[in-house]
Amino acid sequence: MKIIPGGVTAPIGFKANGLYCGIKKSKKKDLALIFSERMCDAVGVFTTNKVQASCVVINKEHLRDGRAQAIIANSGNANCMTGESGFDNSRSMISLTAKLLRIHSKDVLVGSTGVIGKPLPIKKILDAVPELVKGLDRDGSELAASAILTTDRAAKQMAVEFPIGKRRVRIGAIAKGAGMIHPQMALNPPKHATMLCYVTTDAVISHGALRDSLDRAVQKTFNMITIDGDMSTNDMVIVLANGTAQNEKIVEKTEEAREFGRALETIFLNIAKAMIRDAEGATKFVEVNVRKAQSREDARLVAKAIASSNLVKCALFGSDPNWGRIAAAVGYSGAHVDPWKIQIYLGKELVLKNGGRVKKKTVLLNRVFAQKNIKIAVDLGLGKYSATAWTCDFSTSYVRINSAYRT
């Protein structure tokens, strides 16, 4: 597998575009479009929040037939809790896009991200769609990636190429996410996101294999990051597979499906980590490894409890190696734990063992927490399951950013 340039337009047969249509006060790009020349197999995972934006509700309908060909998305407004007219507005975006692309409305998906509860300035959007469609380009990924950002400092895109049989296939993605990040996304219907991630691939792949790969990769990556613990109403990851690579069809439970899954997971992990590095107000990047849990779910619960703890995150901000807060989070995670068996490592330093501290020089621990990249590891000493979560510190800047996001 090799990393290639081009984002969502790296896979053959995809075009993209992004422009400023007038939603954002900052006058930054706020409207994006991704289009495949051929019909795609399409799957999506969506927020499990029960309050869902119209884009989430409509996409679930449109994906029922497992097909789609275009995604139009705006930033600067979530079009959520905007009543019936919110739904009408999402549908207007879809139908004009479909008309200009000469495809069916039900093959167009829609995304929105930004403030909740404010009517979408639909006229501005519709006025810009013709130019958006006209500008679709094989090199348009970066424009699209920029146009879906909100408080993000940098655009997020990535593409990889790898062999399937005698052919080479490509997967590309663009994403955004810097606040209201605590994704818990699931297939629809859910087995188990404010982040958007749009993925394209030219692989020929069965719907089942695409679904499995997406679900598995999301569980281990996006669903294991947290910035502020607030699950969004608009989270979605959508994959469009147009089959132009002409490889032998990838089907479920084969080595090729696993290869495709690994490639997808590589992209998601890379983007998930980029979201944490770009998190609102973040000054540190933190990886939490949990091992020897009784079940995978327990490992995930503990990793996410530590990653979500405000007190742990304030300690990280202050470079204060207060591991007692980590122990408290392990205890309230909901997982099965035995306090006497918990081991806690800050970096490589073991600090808790047999229910009590392992005395270390304060200066040594301070040094670990003063770094920009910090690893916390917890060994539960009970079973064989592991999980990793990623988070950032909780800074005074985060509070400042989020105390005046709307106004």
Place this chain on the structure above:
Amino acid sequence: MKIIPGGVTAPIGFKANGLYCGIKKSKKKDLALIFSERMCDAVGVFTTNKVQASCVVINKEHLRDGRAQAIIANSGNANCMTGESGFDNSRSMISLTAKLLRIHSKDVLVGSTGVIGKPLPIKKILDAVPELVKGLDRDGSELAASAILTTDRAAKQMAVEFPIGKRRVRIGAIAKGAGMIHPQMALNPPKHATMLCYVTTDAVISHGALRDSLDRAVQKTFNMITIDGDMSTNDMVIVLANGTAQNEKIVEKTEEAREFGRALETIFLNIAKAMIRDAEGATKFVEVNVRKAQSREDARLVAKAIASSNLVKCALFGSDPNWGRIAAAVGYSGAHVDPWKIQIYLGKELVLKNGGRVKKKTVLLNRVFAQKNIKIAVDLGLGKYSATAWTCDFSTSYVRINSAYRT
């Protein structure tokens, strides 16, 4: 029911004391004692965190016979995750106190609050116990209340008096709590606190009535407040009832038991609100009312999700009436909700109805969120159950306080 002075020493037959023994760098009081001249019926609720301080574990043992006569508590060190020696230290505090008070060790309870994982300076404590016991006084409640504080700005105590039959009975309490506050306390064994609350009463009351009253009052008060979402390893509420008021015994499910329960709830609510007003870095006091939920549990889930949302709390800090974040929290609360039926009020202003905003002048909503006391109400439109939670805003000061708590 009338409010009377005296805290835990307002009920007849109780004495208290508090002093500085050397734990806190600030040289503020850090060791407290409450003592009843007569044996008490005693019940407690404790943190449901699976990592529990030795004081929590030992108190559960000591309360198995439903009796106790004294409580010794230190602040500045949680004596949690301090290994076997942590347990030995808690037991040393107990046995010396018992010896000097000429009572059994199993009738002494112990409490600790402060940093987790640091060995307790037991010699300093034991050296101070004789003076602590010697200074026990009918007017010692305030000293004891001061000695259990950590980051609290003010001591918390309250007492009430009310008639039971022909007699007057009294309930008094002292408490602390300003950070790591997200109590979920339960009777042991648990049906369902970093806060300490010690309660005394001179009422004659059956063990069952005392248990019921405590559990019910805690569920509606302490378990409905949150400051930072982090559940402590040391939370506890203990009630000592010494029966000196000589009232006719209060038994379960009588009007007298309900009267006692209401008095206890009044004290707990007052103290719980005081904890929020005194919360680390808080600039605002926020009440979240949820009504018309399908179940009591659903009402509680929604109220606590809003009260715990970092984004809602940042918006409160910034006086930014971003109610979309409230809607998102309702959606991820885990409760059964229908987005089209949710109504959200900021103060008296209805802002969400029929899935979309009710347009209000921005200046009007800004005014609501600029106040020091804010009410948020959510009507789920589904059932008949209600719940109330209390919280504070999330300030840059909170982050500053908690980024350097230990060092």
